[in-house]
Amino acid sequence: MSFWDWMFRRRRREEELDEEVRSHVRMAAQERIEQGETAEQARASAVREFGNITLVKEVTRDMWGFRWLETLLQDLRYGLRQLRRNPGFTAVAVLTLALGIGANTAIFTVIDAVLLQPLPYPDSSRVVWVTEFMPQTGRDTVLTPEYAAWEKVEKIFDQFGAFDITRGVNLTGGAQPERIKAGHVTPSLFPVLGVKPALGRTFLPGEGRPGHDRVAVVSHNLWQGYFNADPNVLGKSLILDGASYSVIGVMPRQFMHPGSSGEGVWLPFAVPPEAERPGMAMGIVSVIGRLKPGVGLEQAQSVLEVVARRMDNQYPPPWSRRHASAHVSLNPLHDWLTRDVRPALYVMLGAVGLVLLIACANVANLLLARAVSREKEIAVRAAIGAGRARLIRQMLTESTLLAVGGGGLGLLLVPLLTTILQSYVPGSVAAHADVDLRVLALTLVCCVLAGILFGLAPALTASKLHLTESLKENTGHFGESKTHRRLRSGMVVVQLGLSVVLLVGAGLLVRSFLLLLRVNSGIDPHNVLTAEVWLPPGNIYDTSHQREFYRQVLERVRSMPGVEFAGATTEMPFTMFNALGNGLRPEGQPESNVLYCPGIVTPKYFQAMGIRLLSGRFFDEHDAAGALPVVILDQSLAHALFPGQDAVGRRIMDDGTWRTVVGVVADTHHLGLSEHVMPELFSSYLQGPSGFMDIVVRTSSDPLSYVSALRNAVLGVDKNQPLADVKTMEQRLSESLSTRRERLLLLGSFAILAVLIAAGGVYGVTAYSVTRRTHEIGVRVAMGARRQDIMRMMMVQGLRIILLGIAVGLAGALVLSRTLANFLYHTAPTDPLTFATVSFFLGVIACLAVYLPARRATKVDPMVALRDE
Amino acid sequence: MKPKREPYQNRIELLQGTLDMLILQTLQWGPQHGYGISQSIRGRSGEILQVETGSLYPALHRLEKQGWVTSQWKQTESNQRAKFYRLSPAGKRQLVSEQARWAQIVNAIAEIMNPAPEEGQP
Numbered sequence: 001m002s003f004w005d006w007m008f009r010r011r012r013r014e015e016e017l018d019e020e021v022r023s024h025v026r027m028a029a030q031e032r033i034e035q036g037e038t039a040e041q042a043r044a045s046a047v048r049e050f051g052n053i054t055l056v057k058e059v060t061r062d063m064w065g066f067r068w069l070e071t072l073l074q075d076l077r078y079g080l081r082q083l084r085r086n087p088g089f090t091a092v093a094v095l096t097l098a099l100g101i102g103a104n105t106a107i108f109t110v111i112d113a114v115l116l117q118p119l120p121y122p123d124s125s126r127v128v129w130v131t132e133f134m135p136q137t138g139r140d141t142v143l144t145p146e147y148a149a150w151e152k153v154e155k156i157f158d159q160f161g162a163f164d165i166t167r168g169v170n171l172t173g174g175a176q177p178e179r180i181k182a183g184h185v186t187p188s189l190f191p192v193l194g195v196k197p198a199l200g201r202t203f204l205p206g207e208g209r210p211g212h213d214r215v216a217v218v219s220h221n222l223w224q225g226y227f228n229a230d231p232n233v234l235g236k237s238l239i240l241d242g243a244s245y246s247v248i249g250v251m252p253r254q255f256m257h258p259g260s261s262g263e264g265v266w267l268p269f270a271v272p273p274e275a276e277r278p279g280m281a282m283g284i285v286s287v288i289g290r291l292k293p294g295v296g297l298e299q300a301q302s303v304l305e306v307v308a309r310r311m312d313n314q315y316p317p318p319w320s321r322r323h324a325s326a327h328v329s330l331n332p333l334h335d336w337l338t339r340d341v342r343p344a345l346y347v348m349l350g351a352v353g354l355v356l357l358i359a360c361a362n363v364a365n366l367l368l369a370r371a372v373s374r375e376k377e378i379a380v381r382a383a384i385g386a387g388r389a390r391l392i393r394q395m396l397t398e399s400t401l402l403a404v405g406g407g408g409l410g411l412l413l414v415p416l417l418t419t420i421l422q423s424y425v426p427g428s429v430a431a432h433a434d435v436d437l438r439v440l441a442l443t444l445v446c447c448v449l450a451g452i453l454f455g456l457a458p459a460l461t462a463s464k465l466h467l468t469e470s471l472k473e474n475t476g477h478f479g480e481s482k483t484h485r486r487l488r489s490g491m492v493v494v495q496l497g498l499s500v501v502l503l504v505g506a507g508l509l510v511r512s513f514l515l516l517l518r519v520n521s522g523i524d525p526h527n528v529l530t531a532e533v534w535l536p537p538g539n540i541y542d543t544s545h546q547r548e549f550y551r552q553v554l555e556r557v558r559s560m561p562g563v564e565f566a567g568a569t570t571e572m573p574f575t576m577f578n579a580l581g582n583g584l585r586p587e588g589q590p591e592s593n594v595l596y597c598p599g600i601v602t603p604k605y606f607q608a609m610g611i612r613l614l615s616g617r618f619f620d621e622h623d624a625a626g627a628l629p630v631v632i633l634d635q636s637l638a639h640a641l642f643p644g645q646d647a648v649g650r651r652i653m654d655d656g657t658w659r660t661v662v663g664v665v666a667d668t669h670h671l672g673l674s675e676h677v678m679p680e681l682f683s684s685y686l687q688g689p690s691g692f693m694d695i696v697v698r699t700s701s702d703p704l705s706y707v708s709a710l711r712n713a714v715l716g717v718d719k720n721q722p723l724a725d726v727k728t729m730e731q732r733l734s735e736s737l738s739t740r741r742e743r744l745l746l747l748g749s750f751a752i753l754a755v756l757i758a759a760g761g762v763y764g765v766t767a768y769s770v771t772r773r774t775h776e777i778g779v780r781v782a783m784g785a786r787r788q789d790i791m792r793m794m795m796v797q798g799l800r801i802i803l804l805g806i807a808v809g810l811a812g813a814l815v816l817s818r819t820l821a822n823f824l825y826h827t828a829p830t831d832p833l834t835f836a837t838v839s840f841f842l843g844v845i846a847c848l849a850v851y852l853p854a855r856r857a858t859k860v861d862p863m864v865a866l867r868d869e
Numbered sequence: 870m871k872p873k874r875e876p877y878q879n880r881i882e883l884l885q886g887t888l889d890m891l892i893l894q895t896l897q898w899g900p901q902h903g904y905g906i907s908q909s910i911r912g913r914s915g916e917i918l919q920v921e922t923g924s925l926y927p928a929l930h931r932l933e934k935q936g937w938v939t940s941q942w943k944q945t946e947s948n949q950r951a952k953f954y955r956l957s958p959a960g961k962r963q964l965v966s967e968q969a970r971w972a973q974i975v976n977a978i979a980e981i982m983n984p985a986p987e988e989g990q991p
Contacts, residue, residue, distance in 0.1 A: 016952070017926075019950075019952070020902075020903060020926070020951075020952045021922075021926075023902065023904070023949060023950060023951040023952065024902075024903050024904045024922070024951075026949055027902070027904040027905075027945065027947075027949060027951065028904060030947060030949070050922050051921060051922050051923055052923070055923060056922045056923045056926055057926075059923055059926075059927045060926040060927045060929075060930050062927065063927050063930040063931045063934060064930065064934070
């Protein structure tokens, strides 16, 4: 049966029912006439006796089935008509909801992609990240001896693999030398992830050992770019760091390395035999494994822990007791990769949830106001037989229509918002955040829930009204009912309260950020250009070559006009990785356990970076091989090793050599502004060169205009040496704060949005109250009330609500701001200054929102108001 | 005045399902229209049972939907067009079972209201 058939039959039954009722009345009247009543009387009595015709028809129709659908269509039609009749109200409500629902959908889209969708590896729930947490360093690291020991454990893992920290390699042979990211992975890594290459094969067991390590798996991007998507790429050679590798495989386009930083190539890696034992050769690896089915995390963890503890006595002091404090931890790969973004995303979800609640409260208020002006209409509907449930359903249909309209509009905002949000999630984690059916379903649920949420209170109050009173003329002129007013004020209190919570959150982030900007980084980032210029490791460059290379490059750079200073360092500030040392022995003292960061720098590095000298001198060209071994300390290391004394001239035993301290420089926040100062020990590059240096150039004008000159200087010394990571120091500083900045902007914009909506709510409630009380105010003015009195009356009424809202919000913020603790810098979650500022700010805005409509109340002309009867 | 919506005051509440049974019983004597049914129930109960239209018509339409009655437009004796309801075979079976159930209920209620003196008691 088609819909139209159904509608047709429905109409016929409708007509039949009419006829049936009419015949009933006719017959009843006929009988009365026969008993001697007049025709008119008889008809009137028959109708009265029949009862409420509309209602009887309605309950009869209910028996037909599909009644709910019919009612729904009817309600929808009626609701649409109502909304069209009030375009202003509808626009405000729909826009408010669009923002609330759109933001929620966007956050959910990102959360879905990042946290809910599994990683793009088959059966990825069994893939775990294995690490050891070291309380001394606060780091999660696994050393090669542990990895080697764990690899021999049976019955826990199906596959067990490791990879080295992703490093750049120099790719030559193209038009220009390039620096690309290379993942150094054990052959077992690909099977752990369960991914197959798109072309060729991945590594075989044993590849990575010397003599079998010149093979490479390339990424889809490199294959497309460097090899022009050549289908016969297998077996072709690739010159990386001056050595020739044979391409054995191409990974699929969507393949992502865990914790990816955009690898272009994967090279086989094996732990060298000497690094399997504790000692100088050991290194740090990242370890992942695929658990055997049925093996639990805790079981695996305790097995690996036992193995690790057993190794402790093989370590030299001070590491021999490291497992007394360090502990092995296994984490599902997904959890591990999202550990940083997860809390931030939840906070954002909470924030947009609050925004949506505020929006709902606002729309509820609009509906409440409208319900009052619709009192008569509703009373009429009730009088002709509409039941309470029916009225509530009608009102809820209208509010849900609004919500769905808002949701539809909100969906248009989602792609934009999602893009903004995604920029802040690491690439390796985020699957494609697309608005799919699940997200749409969620939005719809959101809409319906919101519709019911903000529609219920108005519907309940409206349907409870007192028939006779409402139908009488003139009622409602003297203010609205008390419950009604309370409800409306309550909604505003809720809006203000939630806004306070959001504002406090944003305020705490702002305060943290401002404090961070005030941190003295210890360097002068203005007009400084930096670039990573790392030489290929291995035999091609021995130490004298390294020394010669950087000397020549720096010489060329220094001769460029506009260059003030040029130097180089192995420890670029604000980069993620840095070396870590321990076990310095100051002269005449026992070995110190201070952790420090060892850097190798060239002469003029400190001047180029703008690091101040506190005492002694900087390095110069005479601090070369064969001369007195020298070091420079930063202030915190000098203080730790030689408390209360001048460190200059003292000696330190490091690596078996006595080195003389020639200078002390200011501390720098080289790990990032929000991090503690990690002590640094600088040695002269001329006395112990390195091939992994970053060039630092201080210029007299815009540093970015020197990029090509810098590149030419490097290429002039070695045409196969690429530059990477070319950035100004200001860019690096700004990037180190970008996560905080984005968090701040997001939460801040949500908070501002909340305040705007809440201010709209306050304004609306006051303006409405003024309209309702025009008559009363007119009477007051006629009786001699002055403008100030009227203004005071309105302001007092508004202020009570505002103060209550702020108080409620502050209480809520006290509880909720704790969730932000990890995002704050030197700011307590209960920071009184922030709480006070926020209260004041919101208070002022809310007062303004009361003042504007209240001013209108003072302009009420008593004559007009009283004539308005 | 406190408005209270109570449309069916002042009537004897029929037990759930009893109205259906009364209608089926009435139709046993031949097809009848809605007005006739209500008049018949009123007359046969000695004016005690007044069937409200708001109960009668939903009941008729419900019975029709369940297939216990069928309907047809016919002329009345006074030459009016009216919708006549007729008992279907299924409706007859339903009536028999309703009658049995009714007898049970009446007996059960009578037991409670007028308990027979228990044996062995003085």
